[in-house]
Amino acid sequence: MTEQRRYEVLPGNHGSRVKVHIRGGDILWTPRLNRGTAFTHEEREQLGLVGLLPTGITPIDAQLHRAYEQFLDARTPMAKYRRLTALRDRNTVLFYRLLSEHLEEIMPIVYTPTIGDAIEQFSHQFTRLTGVFLSIDAPETIEQSLEASGRGADDVDIIIVTDSEGILGIGDQGVGGIQICHGKKSLYTAGAGVDPDRMLAVGLDVGTDNLGLLNDDLYPGLRHARVRGQRYDAFIEAFVAAAQKLYPHAMIHWEDFGAANAHTILTRYRDRICTFNDDVQGTAAVVSAAALAAIKGLGERLRDQRIVIHGAGTAGIGIADLCRDMMVESGLSEQEADDRFWCLNSRGLILEDSAGVRDFQRPYARRPDEVAAWDTDGRGRVTLADVVRNVHPTILIGTSGQPGAFSEPIIRDMAAHVARPIVMPLSNPTTLAEATPSDVLDWTDGAALLATGSPFDPVVRDEAVYHVAQANNALVFPGLGLGVAVCRASRVTDRMIAAAARAVASLVHLRAPGAPLLPRIGDLRRVSATVAIAVARAAAEDGVAGVELENPVQDVFDRMWQPVYPELVLD
Structure with a gap:
């Protein structure tokens, strides 16, 4: 059973109500539902959790304090990364609450530069991992693989996809590049309130030219050189077609493709689908x-x-x-x-x-x-x-x-x-x-x-x-993705990108010597909301918005998922 079939988010602001379809220990293994010792005694009775947790109840603020202490206790950036990843895989709300409240401190761990080390060590640090892996050697399984995520046509706002050729400053990293998609996903949620369940991380395995990976017995990707040319183009086309068929309202976010492919793909699809290349x-x-x-x-x-x-x-x-x-x-x-x-x-x-x-x-x-x-x-x-x-x-x-x-x-x-x-x-x-x-x-x-x-x-x-x-691109892409989702834009136009840039610049006031040219990352939620409103308005001006926003400020705010334990509704 996929996680999406274990529960459903009910209509309402900020994903604050969730209907639960499972009981007992399965709940503790479902990160979006699990809240550990924060479950009340009444909830434990209703959900079949009596005896599966210590007796005491720990409110989320105390859990947050404990999680932050554990983060600080980790001695190296990679140790901190592993601790955060374990928390993300155990408790979605607590992970994003921790990330949101300590964003400036933790962002370098879940994103650059530490994410680069995590990608390089992917083969040897492989643990539980969510996401979809598509193989160029089995293009006929693309649609089946995407469907395995359990998402329906209206359940996905953003697909973050990489072929891992141009990862950060470290180049071709094979299937380990899926981790950069998870880093971006974390910032979409922490920075702009995009519901983490409404995004997919996708790794396109087209082989690798990294000889270290090809000769590593633990490397889990395809063991042949990177495929290029017509076969590569056909694979990208097949992925785009399947993604559009299954998730017609999703924006495809291309991440860390090689320079030539990045521009070629963006040029080929920007007028056909809702697509965005963060590197460009x-x-x-x-x-x-x-x-x-x-x-x-x-x-x-x-x-x-x-x-x-x-x-x-x-x-x-x-x-x-x-x-x-x-x-x-x-x-x-x-x-x-x-x-x-x-x-x-x-x-x-x-x-x-x-x-x-x-x-x-x-x-x-x-x-x-x-x-x-x-x-x-x-x-x-x-x-x-x-x-x-x-x-x-x-x-x-x-x-x-x-x-x-x-x-x-x-x-x-x-x-x-x-x-x-x-x-x-x-x-x-x-x-x-x-x-x-x-x-x-x-x-x-x-x-x-x-x-x-x-x-x-x-x-x-x-x-x-x-x-x-x-x-830092995090000042732009989370808000842009939120704006696209709120107005259901069918394209990402040049006017929308320019609107995002102007929105960020509008928040800067150089009144004192030494004032920074960009907002602080710690102010990312406000920045992202400002960007989202500007992007949605630009989409409307360009005629690509699928939904007319009557009150853009309220509409954007209502769409921003909050890291709080939701009300659980029993089926």
Whole structure:
């Protein structure tokens, strides 16, 4: 019996009433129903739990205190991760109550960076795991596998899916990548109140090129090289078709696909189904939000910025695309907007005659004659230093994975021509950051406006405290998913992504020196609700909303699941 057949959530705000179809010990093995020693004596009598629990009753606040003590008692990040995973698999409400009340402290454990270690150790730490695994060697079982989750057509709001090729900064991790889907799922719930039962985590097993996994006796995935080309495309198509048939109202959230597949899949399906790629669109939205907040604080306009992006991959080009779209919306032509960007890959500035330029990079390729008269270092390619020297960018974004790429000469050169340079070294983890906030502030005499990809401690300089904004996608994707679910959007449009970025930026007020460019993660519920309302309104404007919201604030709030023990209704 699937968990969904063991109980059903009854209509009402926040999932506060649940009808129970099982009795006795089965309840204690069902995380959504189990509340351990918090069951009252009356509930124990009604549910057949007498004798299966100690006599004393422990209210949820005391359980929360105990769970937090146990979390703190774990000595290493991975030990903390395992303890939290065990709690999630035992008691859904208590897990999310703990995560919600200590989000800033616990998020690095259930998500990046610790989730990366959990993924790498997946084969050796394998325990109970929920989710759906689909094999490219058995495409005929896709629909059967999805149906095994026990969800009906109206029971799924979001499907989080990965093929594990581009996991974080660690690359191809085979079926272990399913853990990143669970990390995202946790943040959808803790950050935006998306009901955890209304999401599916799906792993697409298409093989792996990771030789360490292929030669590991404990690896539980397919033991052959990663499948590509036409067979891969057919597998993705079969998955999309089955997901649409079974869960017609669900948004498909693509996670950690390789750069080429990420853009290809998004382009192929964005006008056909409700689909979202967090690495492309989520990153773009949160970085754009930081840029918009900085520009607003300076009293300037986005359309007037000169933007250099060092690292023209999935994330970098996604940022460029969204900023370009907002420039066009403000009145620039597409060509005028394209001309505000200079994008570099590992070979330097992307030119029209550069080798290996991908389709999604081409709009930003510069003409060779533009740079012919530039003052360059003459190394046979146009380097980042060359671009900064000749362009005088107002915004410098790093998504290159090249530590130290934003060197002192480059930052000082930028600051020599721009009073308040906006600098975003976004590469994760901290060891791959293009520069550290303290160095950037030193090299700009404290004038830089900063956002980073990894968390950094505040920087104290000249008695001022500079709080460094972390451009974390969690500020965007939970609220976007909630907004899509509330209005039952049939598509995720560019206007909806831009609305999410503007909503996040609207919550930032740079009144004091050192104020961060983005909201705090600890304020994520408010941020997500704000994003959800903006996304739902944009969906209505674009004509893709399936439900008209009469009172968006109330409608969004009512949809946000709360981590409290629900009223149990006996069948």
